[in-house]
Amino acid sequence: MREIKRLFWMKFGVMLTTDQIKAFQTKGYLAVDNVISQEELKELRAVTEEFVERSREIEESDDTFDLEPGHSSRSPRLRRIIRPVSKHRIYEKYVHHQSVLDIVEKLIGPNLRYHNNKINMKNPGHGSAVEWHQDWAFYPHTNDDLLEVGIALDDVTEGNGPLLVIPGSHKGEVWDHHQDGLFVGAVTDPRFDPKGAVPLTVKAGGITLHHVRMLHGSKPNTSDKSRRMFFIGFYAVDAWPLIPSGQSLEEMDNCIVRGQPSLEPRLKELPVRLSLPRVEGGSIYAQQEKLRNSLLGSRGQNVPKKS
Numbered sequence: 001m002r003e004i005k006r007l008f009w010m011k012f013g014v015m016l017t018t019d020q021i022k023a024f025q026t027k028g029y030l031a032v033d034n035v036i037s038q039e040e041l042k043e044l045r046a047v048t049e050e051f052v053e054r055s056r057e058i059e060e061s062d063d064t065f066d067l068e069p070g071h072s073s074r075s076p077r078l079r080r081i082i083r084p085v086s087k088h089r090i091y092e093k094y095v096h097h098q099s100v101l102d103i104v105e106k107l108i109g110p111n112l113r114y115h116n117n118k119i120n121m122k123n124p125g126h127g128s129a130v131e132w133h134q135d136w137a138f139y140p141h142t143n144d145d146l147l148e149v150g151i152a153l154d155d156v157t158e159g160n161g162p163l164l165v166i167p168g169s170h171k172g173e174v175w176d177h178h179q180d181g182l183f184v185g186a187v188t189d190p191r192f193d194p195k196g197a198v199p200l201t202v203k204a205g206g207i208t209l210h211h212v213r214m215l216h217g218s219k220p221n222t223s224d225k226s227r228r229m230f231f232i233g234f235y236a237v238d239a240w241p242l243i244p245s246g247q248s249l250e251e252m253d254n255c256i257v258r259g260q261p262s263l264e265p266r267l268k269e270l271p272v273r274l275s276l277p278r279v280e281g282g283s284i285y286a287q288q289e290k291l292r293n294s295l296l297g298s299r300g301q302n303v304p305k306k307s
């Protein structure tokens with residue numbers, strides 16, 4: 001039955017059911033199996049392995065490679081490929097992937113732009129943690145029809161550092177991500193309690209989706225299986241950034257992957273807290289290293305294997 005379903009999806013594309021759409025609206029996240037084909041998966045894995053090979057040549061993180069502590073040419077520890085869409089045509093294909101866009105359209109509407117994108121790799125036995133945060137705390141917009149798609153290059157299980165999400169938290173407050181007056185990219189509010197967190201698991205070739213206001217994070221990968229995910233942020237075209245993204249209008253319009261451009265921001269009354277002032281440079285991992293109160297293990301402390 002599973003195989004028949006998979007072949008059907010491959011031929012006709014993936015349609016979300018009304019229950020899935022409702023689940024996303026209520027809980028703020030979703031996992032969908034069999035979105036990309038086995039051939040596509042093979043191609044994505046191969047190009048990602050090429051980048052890992054290339055990372056052997058560098059000793060410090062740059063604007064393509066974010067390296068984990070302990071990285072060396074003999075034993076590469078690449079934790080992130082930064083903005084892969086503009087670095088390789090194979091990655092670029094996925095911002096136009098029809099099945100992915102069909103799913104996203106059902107959740108945030110027909111006019112879509114992509115922006116943030118990255119491959120986050122949790123290598124077996126280490127694989128950096130990402131502390132609890134809301135993407136909305138980094139880049140608030142005029143409305144919250146924004147979500148992040150995660151294409152799974154590996155099976156994402158409870159054991160290999162899945163995304164942890166708190167169901168329904170996308171309807172709550174925007175939590176403070178500041179410490180000593182600086183934005184540190186993780187929740188710092190002492191009232192925060194990740195009670196009710198669940199792992200967002202999915203099979204390789206499937207995708208996860210989480211709403212921009214969803215509280216999420218992940219532990220280090222203490223298993224012997226890798227967990228690589230290709231994250232792409234898709235936004236409604238009429239959601240305009242409240243903190244300038246540094247893109248020109250032409251660059252923003254070039255990121256429209258479905259529907260029409262718009263010069264009319266749609267405004268929604270929402271909790272907003274600006275991610276300013278920021279520490280200059282550095283990825284989310286580097287920002288979060290400054291955090292005094294790490295809950296998920298970004299500072300290398302022992303964390304339980306199970307969520």
Ligand SMILES: O=C(O)CCC(=O)C(=O)O
Pocket residue numbers: 120121130161162163216217218229284
């Ligand atoms: O890779 C992960 O587990 C966390 C992804 C994430 O939330 C991020 O990179 O902002």
